[in-house]
Amino acid sequence: MPLPHPDPIPGTASGTRRLARQHPAALTWLFLCSTGGALAALALPAALGHTVDRLVAGGPVPWSGLLLCAALTLAETGFDAAAAVTGTTTSARLTAHLRTRTTARILAAEPRRALALPTGDLTARLTARTADAASAPVTAAGAVAGVLLPLGALVGLLLIDVWTAAALLLGAPLLVLLLRTFTRGTADAGADYQRAQSLIAHRLTEALDGADTIRAARTGAREHRRVLEPLTALAEHGRRTWTVYGRAVGRSGLLLPLLMLLVLAVAGLRLGAGAIGVGELVAAARYASLAVGIGSLTGALGSLARSRAAAQSLDPLLTLAPLPHRGLGPVPDAPGHLELRDVGVEQDGQPLLTGVHLTVPGGTSLAVVGRSGSGKSQLAAVAGRLLDPDTGSVLLDGVPLDGMEPARLRREVAYAFARPALLGTTVEDTIAHGPWTAAPDAVREAARAARADGFLALLPYGYATPLADAPLSGGERQRLGLARAFAHPGRLLILDDALSSLDTVTEHHVRRALDARAGRCTRIIVAHRLSSAARADRVAWLEDGRLRATGRHDELWEDPDYRAVFSTDITAPSPLAAAEPR
Numbered sequence: 404m405p406l407p408h409p410d411p412i413p414g415t416a417s418g419t420r421r422l423a424r425q426h427p428a429a430l431t432w433l434f435l436c437s438t439g440g441a442l443a444a445l446a447l448p449a450a451l452g453h454t455v456d457r458l459v460a461g462g463p464v465p466w467s468g469l470l471l472c473a474a475l476t477l478a479e480t481g482f483d484a485a486a487a488v489t490g491t492t493t494s495a496r497l498t499a500h501l502r503t504r505t506t507a508r509i510l511a512a513e514p515r516r517a518l519a520l521p522t523g524d525l526t527a528r529l530t531a532r533t534a535d536a537a538s539a540p541v542t543a544a545g546a547v548a549g550v551l552l553p554l555g556a557l558v559g560l561l562l563i564d565v566w567t568a569a570a571l572l573l574g575a576p577l578l579v580l581l582l583r584t585f586t587r588g589t590a591d592a593g594a595d596y597q598r599a600q601s602l603i604a605h606r607l608t609e610a611l612d613g614a615d616t617i618r619a620a621r622t623g624a625r626e627h628r629r630v631l632e633p634l635t636a637l638a639e640h641g642r643r644t645w646t647v648y649g650r651a652v653g654r655s656g657l658l659l660p661l662l663m664l665l666v667l668a669v670a671g672l673r674l675g676a677g678a679i680g681v682g683e684l685v686a687a688a689r690y691a692s693l694a695v696g697i698g699s700l701t702g703a704l705g706s707l708a709r710s711r712a713a714a715q716s717l718d719p720l721l722t723l724a725p726l727p728h729r730g731l732g733p734v735p736d737a738p739g740h741l742e743l744r745d746v747g748v749e750q751d752g753q754p755l756l757t758g759v760h761l762t763v764p765g766g767t768s769l770a771v772v773g774r775s776g777s778g779k780s781q782l783a784a785v786a787g788r789l790l791d792p793d794t795g796s797v798l799l800d801g802v803p804l805d806g807m808e809p810a811r812l813r814r815e816v817a818y819a820f821a822r823p824a825l826l827g828t829t830v831e832d833t834i835a836h837g838p839w840t841a842a843p844d845a846v847r848e849a850a851r852a853a854r855a856d857g858f859l860a861l862l863p864y865g866y867a868t869p870l871a872d873a874p875l876s877g878g879e880r881q882r883l884g885l886a887r888a889f890a891h892p893g894r895l896l897i898l899d900d901a902l903s904s905l906d907t908v909t910e911h912h913v914r915r916a917l918d919a920r921a922g923r924c925t926r927i928i929v930a931h932r933l934s935s936a937a938r939a940d941r942v943a944w945l946e947d948g949r950l951r952a953t954g955r956h957d958e959l960w961e962d963p964d965y966r967a968v969f970s971t972d973i974t975a976p977s978p979l980a981a982a983e984p985r
């Protein structure tokens with residue numbers, strides 16, 4: 404299912420508040436069922452009282468009254484059942500809607516901002532928090548009964564006898580106070596609990612990512628302690644929640660029966676005084692039990708407080724600004740001329756790229772080299788707008804990337820990475836996955852170009868093999884990532900260290916496939932290997948986030964500092980001898 408594009412202007416109000424406007428028919432139906440059930444429950448004591456009075460008075464059996472009581476009981480049960488079914492299904496739909504919308508926001512935002520949250524925390528928000536937040540409209544619609552019943556019961560008591568109602572009102576302030584304290588207490592404890600949960604999720608994801616390192620370093624026990632360290636706080640917040648619940652239940656357990664007793668005692672006295680009849684006493688007893696049922700609101704209030712805390716944790720994601728653009732498209736039939744003008748990137752005040760001026764003529768190849776941490780991946784990210792520079796601009800065929808409509812830009816820029824994320828069910832899906840679904844022929848041709856066809860042929864079902872059943876080495880994963888990029892040719896192809904795990908022979912063949920794109924596609928190849936630099940039309944040499952020099956590899960080779968970049972990779976006396984034949 405395609406993700407809906409997020410709104411062009413991020414909402415400042417809680418995005419989750421807008422949930423209530425989703426599925427209006429279901430929520431209205433839920434509201435009606437809730438209200439219908441409450442009205443039936445409120446009408447029942449009056450009907451019952453009236454029928455009892457007629458029975459006590461003697462004479463013919465009041466069938467109409469008895470039938471009315473049965474009908475009201477059935478109606479109450481039916482409405483309650485319908486509300487339960489509608490509530491569950493609507494909650495599920497709202498959760499799905501909220502998850503889809505939040506995910507769309509994250510995907511549409513600038514990755515650097517979206518990925519500011521640790522993965523585990525992000526996952527916890529997208530799963531548990533969305534479910535908690537999405538339950539709010541349903542809980543609120545269902546809580547109508549929780550409010551309507553005590554209010555209606557009070558009116559019923561007032562109609563029967565003012566003194567009996569006054570007895571109930573005596574305890575009302577205490578009940579309100581009880582509910583208020585409970586709501587505040589659970590909201591605070593719930594938010595703290597969710598924060599501790601997110602921290603555990605984050606640390607667990609980190610540990611799973613680094614499982615091999617942890618195993619190799621034999622630091623499993625330490626890691627175990629680190630992941631579970633917030634557990635003490637989590638348990639404390641959990642205990643706080645249960646303490647608040649416990650206190651509320653304990654107090655209401657004491658207060659509500661006393662209140663009920665008081666109402667019944669006053670009603671009994673009024674019966675003795677002849678102010679009310681037996682039927683009215685029966686009705687008053689039922690109204691009193693409905694009125695003290697306000698205690699059941701605690702569950703709904705607790706759930707609403709949890710929803711509120713969850714919604715607050717989703718707000719920063721729902722208000723992520725989508726990548727701004729001016730709706731521009733690429734210049735038709737242009738060669739892919741790339742220009743970086745005075746590009747600078749900062750992170751937390753640290754310059755990662757500074758004043759980079761670079762021109763890559765359309766259809767040519769550029770190798771980006773430099774020592775580890777010199778900013779090569781930052782440059783690759785900026786060149787295809789995975790990252791917006793903090794200063795300067797990037798233009799493709801004269802069109803600024805930040806002006807181009809993202810979907811159209813994505814069709815023009817293909818990326819391959821050192822550690823590609825493989826998406827899709829089967830191997831074929833993985834290669835076809837992209838701004839458009841590549842056709843089967845294109846998938847096979849791309850796999851051949853990436854030298855992936857050989858190992859794919861050995862898989863049990865070839866291209867139809869489920870990804871989960873395809874054991875892949877690092878180099879094979881890289882080749883699938885390359886094949887995916889080849890299957891979606893645009894005017895710019897960016898390989899960020901995407902050949903690093905290939906053996907020399909495979910790399911040679913892939914490089915030839917890259918060279919075959921000369922004139923049709925501009926290629927940026929981030930690489931550490933000398934051979935990559937030697938084969939490229941030009942080389943951009945980065946040092947500490949600055950462009951130290953650009954030029955042909957053989958020209959740069961004159962500089963000993965440049966040679967030092969490849970110092971452990973010098974296997975031949977001359978740069979051209981080090982490169983494989985073209």
Ligand SMILES: Nc1ncnc2c1ncn2[C@@H]1O[C@H](COP(=O)(O)OP(=O)(O)OP(=O)(O)O)[C@@H](O)[C@H]1O
Nearest residue numbers: 750751755773774775776777778779780781782900
């Ligand atoms: N998300 C980030 N937050 C802060 N600093 C970052 C971030 N990503 C990269 N850096 C820093 O930016 C600098 C350049 O990183 P970059 O990944 O571009 O280097 P590189 O030249 O590609 O290195 P390598 O060859 O090792 O892949 C490094 O010092 C790195 O620590």
